[in-house]
Amino acid sequence: WKDIVHDHSSTWLATWIEKITGKRKYVWLHDSAVLRQSNDKEKYDKAKKLEKYIGKVQKQIIRIMLNSNNINQKKIATVCYLIFKLAMRVGDEKDPDEADTVGASTLRVEHIKFPEKDGKQFIEFNFLGKDSVPWQKTLEVNSQDTRGLYNNLKLFMNGKEHNSPIFDKITSSKVNMFLRNIDPKNVPGLTAKVFRTYIATKTVKEELSDPKIRVDKNSPEVEKIYVMKMANLKAAITCNHKKGIDPKNPASRKALEKFEEALRNKEESIKRIRSDIAAKKWKTEIQKKRLEDRLVKLEMQLKLQKETRDYNLGTSLRNYIDPRVMRAWLNYVQLDWRKIYTTTLQRKFKWVDDYSNSKLKEFYPIREETPLQEMKIVHNES
DNA sequence: AATGAGACTTGGAAAAATTTTT
DNA sequence: AAAAATTTTTCCAAGTCTCATT
Numbered sequence: 001w002k003d004i005v006h007d008h009s010s011t012w013l014a015t016w017i018e019k020i021t022g023k024r025k026y027v028w029l030h031d032s033a034v035l036r037q038s039n040d041k042e043k044y045d046k047a048k049k050l051e052k053y054i055g056k057v058q059k060q061i062i063r064i065m066l067n068s069n070n071i072n073q074k075k076i077a078t079v080c081y082l083i084f085k086l087a088m089r090v091g092d093e094k095d096p097d098e099a100d101t102v103g104a105s106t107l108r109v110e111h112i113k114f115p116e117k118d119g120k121q122f123i124e125f126n127f128l129g130k131d132s133v134p135w136q137k138t139l140e141v142n143s144q145d146t147r148g149l150y151n152n153l154k155l156f157m158n159g160k161e162h163n164s165p166i167f168d169k170i171t172s173s174k175v176n177m178f179l180r181n182i183d184p185k186n187v188p189g190l191t192a193k194v195f196r197t198y199i200a201t202k203t204v205k206e207e208l209s210d211p212k213i214r215v216d217k218n219s220p221e222v223e224k225i226y227v228m229k230m231a232n233l234k235a236a237i238t239c240n241h242k243k244g245i246d247p248k249n250p251a252s253r254k255a256l257e258k259f260e261e262a263l264r265n266k267e268e269s270i271k272r273i274r275s276d277i278a279a280k281k282w283k284t285e286i287q288k289k290r291l292e293d294r295l296v297k298l299e300m301q302l303k304l305q306k307e308t309r310d311y312n313l314g315t316s317l318r319n320y321i322d323p324r325v326m327r328a329w330l331n332y333v334q335l336d337w338r339k340i341y342t343t344t345l346q347r348k349f350k351w352v353d354d355y356s357n358s359k360l361k362e363f364y365p366i367r368e369e370t371p372l373q374e375m376k377i378v379h380n381e382s
Numbered sequence: 383a384a385t386g387a388g389a390c391t392t393g394g395a396a397a398a399a400t401t402t403t404t
Numbered sequence: 405a406a407a408a409a410t411t412t413t414t415c416c417a418a419g420t421c422t423c424a425t426t
Contacts, residue, residue, distance in 0.1 A: 010389085015388085015389090024387080024388070024389090039390080089419075092419070092420060092421085099418085101418085101419090103420095130393065131394060176421070193421080243395095244394065244395070315394080319392055319393085320392090342413080345412095
């Protein structure tokens with residue numbers, strides 16, 4: 001024992017420096033601990049505040065990005081724009097002996113290109129993010145703010161070496177300082193990571209309120225799950241939660257082959273069922289119905305498997321999507337939330353149990369039909 | 383303002399558990 | 405009932421952000 005500490009506001013139970021690596025280690029409280037629960041809730045509340053005042057925050061970032069004469073302010077606002085627009089991480093400074101990964105503020109000249117195609121201009125990002133996951137997105141220059149971003153990037157990159165930082169002198173703490181001061185009254189404690197929570201949750205909300213397949217409480221369960229997973233996938237894509245398919249690694253190569261074979265097998269059995277149905281290989285109507293249900297289910301699963309192949313849905317469900325939004329929707333379609341959240345996640349999100357159905361309506365992702373009379377008195381604020 | 387250690391969140395992958403197929 | 409496929413849980417490294425110190 002080094003010391004015995006009594007601190008009820010602390011999330012760790014023990015900490016020490018590991019001899020071999022020299023790194024600090026912790027024993028943390030469990031996800032279900034009261035303290036962890038309230039921290040988690042706070043995180044999502046913060047993101048909700050950002051959602052409420054995003055218009056103002058966005059305006060301020062863009063205004064400074066476009067108009068500031070102070071080059072450092074301009075740089076900071078440009079970094080914020082990338083975080084807000086593309087859900088980039090902020091990119092803390094790192095030791096040179098750690099893996100060479102970057103975020104918005106640590107981008108280098110080599111990470112951005114400006115391709116043109118059919119007379120259109122694009123900004124192309126290509127770098128390694130957290131855990132060396134490839135981060136590749138391309139943005140079209142097609143609005144006043146993307147034009148501003150384009151001009152700024154060119155300005156900051158002008159005359160610089162391939163490997164020099166674009167936003168030199170800008171650190172993550174400066175970025176966070178800037179964010180904190182945008183609207184401290186309405187969005188207190190705004191930092192870079194809040195944007196990822198906000199964006200992921202918003203993405204899910206939008207997808208659930210307008211899914212490819214319409215679902216309601218009477219829809220079959222597979223369809224409900226499909227819609228939920230697609231929303232989850234969209235969030236995973238915006239957060240860049242890619243699943244490791246590294247073509248250089250023979251192990252993942254093999255995994256890919258296996259995956260493709262599994263797909264083929266599924267396709268086979270779908271065909272089989274289909275021909276069974278066509279051949280009227282059923283004796284009763286109930287049997288026929290069962291066969292058809294099985295077909296629909298298999299088809300959905302296959303589609304899902306194909307579409308989610310390269311993405312890891314777990315991370316966004318665990319860390320980014322406000323569980324209250326998901327639960328409100330699950331209530332709406334009358335799907336038990338235990339079908340979506342595993343036991344571990346149910347434990348983690350135990351704090352949501354405090355919300356009554358009516359309280360959850362506040363997070364309801366379904367746009368309710370607006371009566372015509374009401375629409376007349378709606379004004380456009382901007 | 384800059385630095386750096388400490389505290390807490392997020393990440394993919396490995397391992398384990400469970401379900402499905404043969 | 406074994407094997408294979410899939411899902412869930414665990415693991416711990418890699419991030420972000422805060423706070424104290426200079």
